[in-house]
Amino acid sequence: xxxxxxxxxxxxxxxxxxxxxxxxxxxxxxxxxxxxxxxxxxxxxxxxxxxxxxxxxxxxxxxxxxxxxxxxxxxxxxxxxxxxxxxxxxxxxxxxxxxxxxxxxxxxxxxxxxxxxxxxxxxxxxxxxxxxxxxxxxxxxxxxxxxxxxxxxxxxxxxxxxxxxxxxxxxxxxxxxxxxxxxxxxxxxxxxxxxxxxxxxxxxxxxxxxxxxxxxxxxxxxxxxxxxxxxxxxxxxxxxxxxxxxxxx
Amino acid sequence: xxxxxxxxxxxxxxxxxxxxxxxxxxxxxxxxxxxxxxxxxxxxxxxxxxxxxxxxxxxxxxxxxxxxxxxxxxxxxxxxxxxxxxxxxxxxxxxxxxxxxxxxxxxxxxxxxxxxxxxxxxxxxxxxxxxxxxxxxxxxxxxxxxxxxxxxxxxxxxxxxxxxxxxxxxxxxxxxxxxxxxxxxxxxxxxxxxxxxxxxxxxxxxxxxxxxxxxxxxxxxxxxxxxxxxxxxxxxxxxxxxxxxxxxxxxxxxxxxxxx
Numbered sequence: 001x002x003x004x005x006x007x008x009x010x011x012x013x014x015x016x017x018x019x020x021x022x023x024x025x026x027x028x029x030x031x032x033x034x035x036x037x038x039x040x041x042x043x044x045x046x047x048x049x050x051x052x053x054x055x056x057x058x059x060x061x062x063x064x065x066x067x068x069x070x071x072x073x074x075x076x077x078x079x080x081x082x083x084x085x086x087x088x089x090x091x092x093x094x095x096x097x098x099x100x101x102x103x104x105x106x107x108x109x110x111x112x113x114x115x116x117x118x119x120x121x122x123x124x125x126x127x128x129x130x131x132x133x134x135x136x137x138x139x140x141x142x143x144x145x146x147x148x149x150x151x152x153x154x155x156x157x158x159x160x161x162x163x164x165x166x167x168x169x170x171x172x173x174x175x176x177x178x179x180x181x182x183x184x185x186x187x188x189x190x191x192x193x194x195x196x197x198x199x200x201x202x203x204x205x206x207x208x209x210x211x212x213x214x215x216x217x218x219x220x221x222x223x224x225x226x227x228x229x230x231x232x233x234x235x236x237x238x239x240x241x242x243x244x245x246x247x248x249x
Numbered sequence: 250x251x252x253x254x255x256x257x258x259x260x261x262x263x264x265x266x267x268x269x270x271x272x273x274x275x276x277x278x279x280x281x282x283x284x285x286x287x288x289x290x291x292x293x294x295x296x297x298x299x300x301x302x303x304x305x306x307x308x309x310x311x312x313x314x315x316x317x318x319x320x321x322x323x324x325x326x327x328x329x330x331x332x333x334x335x336x337x338x339x340x341x342x343x344x345x346x347x348x349x350x351x352x353x354x355x356x357x358x359x360x361x362x363x364x365x366x367x368x369x370x371x372x373x374x375x376x377x378x379x380x381x382x383x384x385x386x387x388x389x390x391x392x393x394x395x396x397x398x399x400x401x402x403x404x405x406x407x408x409x410x411x412x413x414x415x416x417x418x419x420x421x422x423x424x425x426x427x428x429x430x431x432x433x434x435x436x437x438x439x440x441x442x443x444x445x446x447x448x449x450x451x452x453x454x455x456x457x458x459x460x461x462x463x464x465x466x467x468x469x470x471x472x473x474x475x476x477x478x479x480x481x482x483x484x485x486x487x488x489x490x491x492x493x494x495x496x497x498x499x500x501x502x503x504x505x506x507x508x509x
Contacts, residue, residue, distance in 0.1 A: 035414055035457025035464055040430040044456060120456060125431050139431035176375035176420045179368050190359035193487055197352045200494045204345060211341075211501045 021076070021158050025051040027063075027148050027165040030118045040171050041139035042122030048150045049117055050109035052160050055152055057105045059159060062151045065121065065140075066096030068167055071147050076158040086134035091141060098151070099137045121148070143170040260503055261329055267496035268325040274489045275318030281481055282311035290474040291401060294394030298373055303361035304479050310354040311482050317347045318489070325496075329503065337504045344497055348490060355486040362479035367468050371411040371420075374399060379436070380423035392423075399467075400438050408467035409439035414457070416466070439463050 005022070030037055030044040037044050048061060062080055078084050080098035087097045100119060121137065128138035140146065145167035152160040285308040296302040321344055328336035378399050383389040403409055410416035414435040417424065424436060434455055440448035440462050448454050453461030 033459060035459075035462060036434050036455060037457070039418055039434045042431050042434070116456075116458060118456065120452075122431050123455070125429060139429065171418050173421045173425070174419060176372060176422055179372045179375075179420065181368055181372065182366075185363060186360070187363050190356075190363055190483075193359050193483060194356050197355060197487065197490060200490065201348060201352055204348065204494060204497055207498055207501045208341065208345065211505055214505075 022054075022160045023163055024160060026163040027150060029165075029168060030116075034118070036120075038168070038170050040143070040173055041141075042120055043140070043168055043170060045119045045121060045148065045165075047107055047117040047119055048162060049107045050111070051150070051162060052104055052107075052152055053109060055104055055160060057103060059104045059152050059154055060101050061104055061107065062098045062153060063100040063119070063121065064096055064098050064149050064151050065090075065146055066148070066164075067091055068145060068147050070095035071164050076151060076161065077156075079156055080153075081134045083134075086131075087136045087138050088129065088131050088134060097134075099135050101135060104152070140170060143172045145169045257503075257506060260499060260506075264329045264496065264499050264503060265326050267492070267499065268322040268329070271325070271489070271493055271496060272319045272322030274492070275315045275322060277315070278318065278485060278489060279312050279315030281485060282308040282315060285478045285481065286312065291398060292471060292474060294391075294398045295370065295373065295471065298377055298391040298395050299364075299369060301361070301364065303357050303364075304475070304482065307354040307358035307361070307482050308478070310350055310357075311486065314347055314351045314354060314486075317343075318351075318493075321347060325500065329500070332507050334504060334507050337500060337507065341497060341500055341504065344493065344500075348493060348497070351486050351490055355483045355490070358479045358483040358486075362476065362483070365472065365475055365479075367411055367472075370468065370471060371416060374411060375416070375420050375422040375424075378422065378424050379427060381427055382423075399436075402467050402470060403436065403438040403463065404442065406467060406470040407441070407463050408465050408470055409435055409463040410466050411468050411471075412466040413464060414439055414462065435462070 005024075025048065027048065028046050030046050034044055036042065045063075052059070052061065064074070066074060074096060080101065083089060084094050085096065085098045086094065087099060090097045100121070122139040124137040125139060127133035127136035130136065147164045147167055149164045150162045151158060286305065293302070293305070296305065321340060324336065325340045325344070327333075328340050373395060377392045377395040379396055380388075380392040383392050417435040418430075424433075428436075432455075434457070437448070440451065440454035441460065443449050448461070450458070450461045457464075
């Protein structure tokens with residue numbers, strides 16, 4: 001890797017001439033096991049640990065967030081906090097901003113540590129509209145895409161940087177009215193239940209009708225002996241209560 | 250007086266037995282429906298807000314039908330033993346009316362169960378949870394019910410959203426209007442809480458670190474009780490009605506054999 005690095009440096013030096021600072025690594029999004037890896041206005045990056053290994057601890061590492069069209073002509077010498085790099089002016093009058101500054105001391109290279117080492121970009125909501133805080137880590141104004149890189153500054157002199165990340169696109173919320181509400185789909189059990197119950201009820205009603213029309217006793221009386229007649233027959237019955245069984249037998 | 254033939258005695262015995270079972274099932278149905286109407290899981294406000302709480306109507310009908318079945322079964326036993334034609338006819342007619350009501354209850358419960366899909370609850374949650382710009386009193390009442398129910402649900406069942414916390418990211422919501430995305434990617438109750446009711450790690454919750462936020466959805470916790478409710482009313486009622494069908498057929502046959 002050392003030879004590759006020096007080759008890269010040589011190429012960069014010839015390509016850019018004056019701006020020849022080492023370019024190491026590339027920012028990546030944090031692991032996707034994090035539920036909030038990307039939300040509508042924030043995203044989570046892995047901290048740049050074990051990247052700037054050759055620098056002193058008091059170097060300040062900045063995060064640069066830019067629109068993809070600003071990447072080609074991005075200048076490392078513009079001071080963070082100046083109007084060209086202010087969060088509050090992004091993206092209307094400037095195409096990039098710088099934020100999340102911290103010394104290299106806070107990114108120790110500890111390969112044995114199993115802590116979650118991430119940076120949440122967009123978490124500071126209190127200073128989002130405060131013009132006096134141009135380096136605010138405010139929520140991203142839209143779904144992007146954005147590209148980020150880390151820039152190491154010694155005072156105001158750039159000493160190292162990472163490559164630009166792949167474009168990061170944030171989540172875009174659909175309107176809740178777009179949720180499809182299909183008309184109730186009838187399950188097979190409901191249809192079976194309805195059918196069977198209806199058939200049973202129909203049979204019962206038919207049975208009731210049959211019973212009333214034809215079931216009036218077994219003495220062979222015609223269907224004209226309907227229910228009101230039965231009342232008078234009963235009264236008649238009480239006089240002949242002992243005769244009837246005999247007559248039947 | 251009926252013929253004292255052995256066949257009629259057996260039929261009498263069967264009918265009395267049938268009515269005893271109907272009476273007991275009637276009491277069981279009443280008890281079950283009272284249990285459902287009492288809403289032990291606190292999910293009624295969600296149904297109220299869908300403006301279609303038919304499974305509750307079905308349970309209410311079930312309470313009264315159960316009681317009616319019990320009373321009619323006693324009438325039936327008396328009528329069969331006394332071989333009284335009038336009483337038997339009254340019993341049959343009233344039973345048929347009760348049968349019709351119970352049928353309505355079962356079919357309503359089963360139909361309405363099919364209406365309760367995940368998308369229904371998702372849309373309701375997004376549109377009503379923490380809604381502040383309510384149009385009228387009814388709207389305000391429903392929004393408060395939904396908010397309170399969801400807060401309890403997320404806290405007690407350790408879940409978030411209908412399918413998961415990403416519901417709050419994928420769709421716009423009333424919640425999103427008052428709580429910005431950076432501070433509240435999902436509601437506060439989606440965070441794992443300590444005993445005092447505050448998140449154990451707020452940053453972990455916002456980042457979505459497994460263990461600090463509830464990553465599973467609440468749909469199972471909602472549909473479980475509602476399924477039990479709907480199927481309990483529908484299928485138990487169906488079983489009772491099948492049994493009652495045979496008892497009624499037997500009673501009709503018995504009526505036609507009873508002497509004046």
